[in-house]
Amino acid sequence: MTKIRVEDLTKVFGKKPQRALSLLKENKTKGEILEATGLTVGVNKASFDVNEGEVFVIMGLSGSGKSTLVRLLNRLIEPTSGAVYLDDKNLAEMDEKTLRTVRRRDMSMVFQNFGLFPFRSIQSNVEFGLEIQGLGREERTQKAIEALKLVGLEGYENMLPDELSGGMQQRVGLARALANDPEILLMDEAFSALDPLIRKDMQDELLDLQQTMKRTIIFITHDLDEALRIGDRITIMKDGAIVQIGTPEEILTNPANNYVEKFVEDVDRSKVYTAQNVMARPESVQPEREGPRVALQRMRQSGISSIYAIRRDRELLGIVHASELSKLVDEGKDDFSEVIRTDVPRVELHTPVSEVIDIITDSSVPAAVVQDGKLRGIIIRSSVLSALSGKEVNLDETISESTSS
Known part of the structure; x- marks a missing residue:
């Protein structure tokens, strides 16, 4: 079942973006449009479906548009054109109140920066989103404790963030997102700031959690090894456009062009193939x-x-x-x-x-x-x-x- 459907989603940064849209129709490149208009194409006519319960990875180098794309999915950034459908409901047509409800209950976001409040306890940090929603103390506490158990942090409820390692702090961020019991997790470079060994542990943790949670996860990364390790399907972006979508095996065995081929040439296939x-x-x-x-x-x-x-x-x-x-x-x-x-x-x-x-x-x-x-x-x-x-x-x-x- 399709959970999210994206149709010709485009974002142009700058004044009078319609000028850039006209040039995109003429198949002008991002660089050509910048030179001609001074406008920056963040995302260029992206179209894809994300299935329910899927780990859908969006990857690309810095400036490829991946982080802009994920923020378009929950309208943290307003699109210039195109549409995003959540369960066949067009997010662009939602009023601010409905959109806030969707962000709080249906979609949760996990960032690279943990964003924890230093003087709040771990449990209080996890409760924060629920507190904003107006939930009572007893219900907030129960949901926070359940989320902390889910990420393996039972017993750390009363500690402060600086008493935890980087990997444990990222787990707190994940627990905070899970406490809302969202249908969709948006994870923007969530593990990029972690040391390699801790990062691998968090990847394993996410895969283990997914076996239980079966959430729809959209995961942003610039690391191909990470994408291949956790993704059911992978989207590769370049200059705001989608270059290829496929399973890890399809990306490795049938790269769409030279750009993707260069991406995968140094991959350790023994860790990807099954x-x-x-x-x-x-x-x-x-x-x-x-x-x-x-x-x-x-x-x-x-x-x-x-x-x-x-x-x-x-x-x-x-x-x-x-x-x-x-x-x-x-x-x-x-x-x-x-x-x-x-x-x-x-x-x-x-x-x-x-x-x-x-x-x-x-x-x-x-x-x-x-x-x-x-x-x-x-x-x-x-x-x-x-x-x-x-x-x-x-x-x-x-x-x-x-x-x-």
């Missing part, structure tokens, strides 16, 4: 209805020496080797369940490739990719190397690489 991105189609056999001769025939056709045994519902049982099946055939046996080896390395669909590498390095057979215990694919070394080198991986390829132990 098992799902590098798995190949496995050959399998069902012991419940197929015997050792069928399994051997299937292995000969595929040029492999081992095959994965599954149930009818694709639940993974293990792996069986040709040498052991041949012995059963020689002995005239039809049941090969006794030779199925269960010590097959398993990874989940969304296991990062950086973790998969260690697993397949120490294993003599490909790792099985499972979802709810069911076999979805297998991972061989060559597919991982292809992905890390930037080559496209064919997920339907038949494995011809040896799988013998």
Whole structure:
């Protein structure tokens, strides 16, 4: 379900912005418009949808328009043209009272600057937005305590901001936003001021919280690694315009132009790709209805020496080797369940490739990719190397690489 819909959203800074709009229709660049009119194009005809429960990342270098764009979403900045719809309601048509209600209850913003009141306790800082809304003390206290628990700051309620680390102060800022129980979180460079290790911890914290909260999050950053780590989809901006929108994998594998390609060329793909991105189609056999001769025939056709045994519902049982099946055939046996080896390395669909590498390095057979215990694919070394080198991986390829132990 679409939560936010943005249509041709444009912001021009300066007097008589219509002059710039006319030049934009002629496909003039931001620099050309500045030179001709003295006007600055902050956002240039941005259009996109944000789905409910999605982490939608907007990224770009300084001056790309990303922070202007996020402020247009809640009308902290008035657009020059275009529209923003929240649940199909046009924010531009809302009066000031309705808009204030939306900002207080539906959208909460988390800034790079923590903005904490130094002489208020942590709990009092979290209560501040609720206090502005006019909530009673008891209700404010309850909501603040629940929000602090959510971000792992239970027990710090009575401390002052300067008694906390930078990462903990940012958690207070996040708790303050969550105390309103908003449907949408707008996060503008929220973790940029933190040290790298603390920043990574906060990214993990946000992802863990999202598993519980399932909020719609629009996250602004200039850091591609951060965008790839937390984003369900990423928008890349340049000179106020949207250059590309896609999943992390789409951005990495199919950059829209040279600008995006330069962005992604130094990315550590092993931390972005998951098992799902590098798995190949496995050959399998069902012991419940197929015997050792069928399994051997299937292995000969595929040029492999081992095959994965599954149930009818694709639940993974293990792996069986040709040498052991041949012995059963020689002995005239039809049941090969006794030779199925269960010590097959398993990874989940969304296991990062950086973790998969260690697993397949120490294993003599490909790792099985499972979802709810069911076999979805297998991972061989060559597919991982292809992905890390930037080559496209064919997920339907038949494995011809040896799988013998």
